[in-house]
Amino acid sequence: ILVLAGDSGTVLEGSALLAVYALGLAVPFLIAAALFVPAMGVFRWIRDHYVVIQLVSGAVLVALGLLLFFGRFWWLQVYLNRFFRAIGLA
Structure with missing residues (x-):
């Protein structure tokens, strides 16, 4: 400039x-x-609320890791698509 x-x-x-x-x-x-x-x-x-935030974040990470490990990560996409379609964003 x-x-x-x-x-x-x-x-x-x-x-x-x-x-x-x-x-x-x-x-x-x-x-x-x-x-x-x-x-x-x-x-x-x-x-x-830091302890609760840590516990919830850890649970979400474990759940996503398990979905990925067992090859079911696509479930997340299916449910998110249904959710967004239900609220009119898809």
Whole structure:
């Protein structure tokens, strides 16, 4: 972008390009800063329920591993297709 700004016709065009570039870099950080405080509540909930989250995640991993090991992983696709068709997303 520096080369493009330097090669632009006028200083005003180059400055505009660099300003838009800087704005594009700043926007994600501004969004993250704005959402930081609301996200703290979510992080607190996760911390309070961490053991349950670990147990459920482990059970899902074991179930998926067993489906894969016994060659029945396609069951997951069948049930997901039925579910998405039932809610109108297929």
